[in-house]
Amino acid sequence: MKQTVVVYRSKSGYTKQYAKWIAKALDADLFDGRDIPAGQMKHYETVIYGAGLYTVGVSHLRWARTQLFKYPHQRKVVFVTGLSPDREEIQETIWRKHFREKERRQWGLFYLRGGFDPDRLTVYDRFLIRLLKLKLEQKDSLTSDERGMLVAYQQPTDFTRRGSIEPLVRYVRRESEDRQPSL
Numbered sequence: 001m002k003q004t005v006v007v008y009r010s011k012s013g014y015t016k017q018y019a020k021w022i023a024k025a026l027d028a029d030l031f032d033g034r035d036i037p038a039g040q041m042k043h044y045e046t047v048i049y050g051a052g053l054y055t056v057g058v059s060h061l062r063w064a065r066t067q068l069f070k071y072p073h074q075r076k077v078v079f080v081t082g083l084s085p086d087r088e089e090i091q092e093t094i095w096r097k098h099f100r101e102k103e104r105r106q107w108g109l110f111y112l113r114g115g116f117d118p119d120r121l122t123v124y125d126r127f128l129i130r131l132l133k134l135k136l137e138q139k140d141s142l143t144s145d146e147r148g149m150l151v152a153y154q155q156p157t158d159f160t161r162r163g164s165i166e167p168l169v170r171y172v173r174r175e176s177e178d179r180q181p182s183l
């Protein structure tokens, strides 16, 4: 059994793609969050959870808190994928909105740009996207980010890049080295 596990929840595959790249780079086990083996999480030193950002929040974050991150000894890392640009102030807003103060201090948090494909959405998500678009279209003036989001929601868009996982991979490697007992 490996020391690190990557668990993901992915609706249309963008988070899953990142999870696969991360697991390969770190030589980690990889699971879809729907099929994690009961009781196995406690054996890992590092648990990495990846999920998409949806209007209401980070997918299944409450579940991850209680089912994945319940062992105090573990290093906890979350990567969130979304369509928003990956600028620092936007990431800061995401962390503040969806994560508790203690989590922001203790967990490794990473934002990776995902993608959007209208053909891969559920009926419900398609409806939500129409609402989001309507809301943006009704605004008198749009910021450049909002204009970008509006364009991104019109057609298939894929921002996933293998190189984007590098900061997370470096972080996990560094943290693991720090934990090795010195000889």
Ligand SMILES: Cc1cc2nc3c(=O)[nH]c(=O)nc-3n(C[C@H](O)[C@H](O)[C@H](O)COP(=O)(O)O)c2cc1C
Residues within 6 Å of the ligand: 009, 010, 011, 012, 013, 014, 015, 016, 051, 052, 053, 054, 055, 056, 081, 082, 083, 084, 113, 114, 115, 116, 121, 125, 126, 128, 129
């Ligand atoms: C209904 C819906 C709402 C979304 N809301 C947001 C959002 O508020 N912010 C954002 O950055 N991306 C948003 N997105 C984009 C998704 O986060 C992005 O497509 C993500 O990569 C999906 O990952 P997954 O397919 O692996 O679940 C939304 C997408 C959908 C379909």
